[in-house]
Amino acid sequence: MSSIGVAILGFAHGHGGAYLNRMKTFDDVRLVAGWDHDADRGKAGANQFGLEFEPHLEHLLARNDIDAVIVTCETNRHAGVVEAAAAAGKHILLQKPMATTLADCDRIIEAVDRSRITLQMAFQMRCDPSNQKMKELIDDGTLGKIGMMRRRHCINFLFNPDLPRSSAAWHIDPVANVGMFFDDAVHAADLLYWFLGKPVSVMAEIDNILTNIAPDDTGIAIYRFEGGAAAVLMNASVTLAGENTTEIYGDQGVLIQNWDDGVSTGFAPPGAAPLKLYRKGQPARWEEIALPIPAGHGERIAAVPRPWIDQLKAGAPPTVNARDGKVSVEMCLAAYTSAREGRRIHV
Helix, strand or coil: CCCEEEEEECCCCCHHHHHHHHHCCCCCEEEEEEECCCHHHHHHHHHHCCCEECCCHHHHHCCCCCCEEEECCCHHHHHHHHHHHHHCCCEEEEECCCCCCHHHHHHHHHHHHHCCCCEEEECHHHHCHHHHHHHHHHHCCCCCCEEEEEEEEECCHHHCCCHHHCCCHHHHCHHHHCCHHHHHHHHHHHHHHHHHCCEEEEEEEEECCCCCCCCCCEEEEEEEECCCCEEEEEEECCCCCCCCCEEEEECCEEEEECCCCHHHHHHCCCCCCCEEEEECCCCCCCEEECCCCCCCHHHHHCCCHHHHHHHHHHCCCCCCCHHHHHHHHHHHHHHHHHHHHCCCEEC
16 A cells, blocks of 8 residues: 555544644655544644544445545443454554453454454554664663563553543543553553563552542552562552553563653653663673653654554564553453452453
């Protein structure tokens, strides 16, 4: 495909706007139309991005000038929308989390398997140069056997006093989106899965600590992996500021990442290096690894569409497919079960 016609299905999730704004600059993409079950929101969103608004999903999906769709409706609506898009033969970029239940994840997987389309999960952390470099250093053996990993993943979302009355209020609806640990820690869960594989168990604490406007605002989960490694996932939606970090400890090296994601990005000083590496057997010092640090969180989000479009044009498989998307959902839901029941949960 030399030029790809794209539509957006739902204007609920704010990341959709970042994707559309970035794709406006692509000469190999035609932004065609938008749909939303909320007609007023859909019309406003379509008007904002210069799209044709289509009030009927089946009519939009029947159009021959649309090759692919971005699904950014509320999380609990993902399965039904993906089933319709896959049946219509449209390639899909699906916003995280994949779905609110494992049953809906399975519906999505089955819909993709029945079709000839590809589904790519929209995990911007996999598009970040520093995360990609960490993955490379894990896979090439630089760090040796991994013993422990820690991810601090924090945002300030729940400190917005107008949130319950805003267009983003669905994020704190347990039916539409489970909870804030589920909504945001799913990114970090996918990162752990990408780096270490699928975990075998989890122990967690998830609760409201500083606010009461969402089902939860803070969570800590400890995952164990088949090779024995442990990983700590710290997530809060009530951090005024932060230095979101990833720490990886191996028997041949240690890798520390800073200035990553969310509230952390804007605090990076000029010339800061996002990664530092300590190697066993080398002089006792940190090696700084200079890589670009995005100017803000929006730049990280906007990095998602380009590799997706390139994948579609090349006919290549997705880098994060539907089965991958289910893993991070399972990891987060298992953490909730552990916190609720006070015991280790096998994943």
